[in-house]
Amino acid sequence: MADKNYYDILGISKDASDKDISHAYRHLSKKYHPDINKEPGAEAKFKEITEAYEVLSDKQKRANYDQYGSADGPQGFGGGSGGGGFGGGANYSDFSDIFSDLFGGGGRRQRQDPTAPRRGEDLQYRMDLTFDEAIFGRKTTIKYHRQAVCPDCHGTGAKPGTHPETCPDCHGSGVVMRTVNTPMGQMQTQAPCPKCHGTGKIIKDKCPKCGGTGKIEEEHQVEVNVPAGIEDGQQMRLQGQGNAGENGGPYGDLYIIFRVAPSKDFRRDGSTIYYNKTISFTDAALGNEIDVKTVYGNGKLKIPAGTQTGTIFKLRGKGAPKLHSDSKGDELVKVTVDTPKKLNADQKLALRAFAEASGDKSQENKGFFEKLKAKLK
Structure with missing residues (x-):
């Protein structure tokens, strides 16, 4: 729309390349996605980012917007089709991949975005309680090992001061097309990119602390309030206390399974x-x-x-x-x-x-x- 500066919304200049636009969108969509960011206004910001990306990633819409201030051209000022909602055109696959990878969204998609944020794995911890502890509850601190985001590279896997680069072979998709000769003729198949191993990115200088994985093994401790009346076999979920996610995705959860000892009386x-x-x-x-x-x-x-x-x-x-x-x-x-x-x-x-x-x-x-x-x- 004429009253919105899509370049400012994405934090890019008017001469930004397609790569710059895509990079800015990915970064901001991960930051403001409403299922990751629970702060007030995050959902509205995410819709605004998506609207700006839909317009600037489409060459015709971008040309119209640059010349007329509207993606629809001189005949209207309604903004890009989709109006910042959850619809989308041909260039909206980035969001679809992010949504599907993060939250199990159904429907078909041709590929999975290897750079999309993914939630970390859940962990289990068994806590033994006496009969009385299960009756009255208790407060305790538990320790266990989990995968955490590397504090030096902040999960990028790259040496501090450097950044991962987009894989030149797959262009960040994580997959390459292969042509195979068969008796029925040539067929094209999709396979993980051998250069980046399906990650879509190349790390030239790996972080010395995590070895380029973006994660470290740590002994983590958390305080647990065992509720009064807990029973043998019941479990408690501690949100965000599991393993670290991928590509900036949230931590998984920790499930505490309780085992209660019998009483002699x-x-x-x-x-x-x-x-x-x-x-x-x-x-x-x-x-x-x-x-x-x-x-x-x-x-x-x-x-x-x-x-x-x-x-x-x-x-x-x-x-x-x-x-x-x-x-x-x-x-x-x-x-x-x-x-x-x-x-x-x-x-x-x-x-x-x-x-x-x-x-x-x-x-x-x-x-x-x-x-x-x-x-x-």
Whole structure:
């Protein structure tokens, strides 16, 4: 459009070559792509850059723009076709390649731009937790090795003060066409460029720190806040803590896989905690308030008279925290009545008196203790 200076937008002069235009567009599109740059105004800037590139990369549109101030020529001042949106003409393949390589965009494309930014690989880290650490959470710092952008060359692979050059054989495409003679005639095939090994660029002076790869191996550390209530086998994603990307692309992510050790006292299923408690047969018969273990310390449990083995009681709010919530689950206590195997004289006398008061005379033919034990089951 007449009120826009496309040369200023791309940061180039009016006599810039096609190569200069392409280089400027690639650099700026990587910097302001809205899926990489989350700052306010990045998306609008990216559209403006794309609009300028669409016009200046097309010889006819550029000639019209230079003469009339509009890519449409003297008949209109509507700017280049596409108007800065996400459409595009024949020269829009650079953006298509960048979008497809970065974000898995579908659709067909004839080639992949080897210089487009690509996201780094994701990494995994296994963190071992005790049962209590999984319940209450913890803050810790972990260390692991990853590929990072070389601090000397900033990922270019070139010696500081120098820059990679566009491969003269493939002209930056990363591929070359080969003609093969077949019984059906000559056929052309596409193959990775042998000179640049498919990268589209030549590094004459390699960075001594990274050897021209643009990356270094580093021991990286990051602070991890393990949330309360995490379970065995669950994972946490830490964005941007994986390996470095290619051509200025973002870092990958780190996935932490949790392994939780079992408890000698409790069993857990989600936010519910299970606990087995052995009680005396007098407590079971007469009832009592007893102490039971919980993950938060000792708790109180009322045992009603006549409680049978296998009865399950619920302690509300004594289970594990629910992940990313302020609420907690419950603890289920399963009681087992402990019937002593041996009785002293006083105990036997007391039980016989109990049996007589109950009208139970069967202990003469069958041991009263066995009879009582059967009743309590």
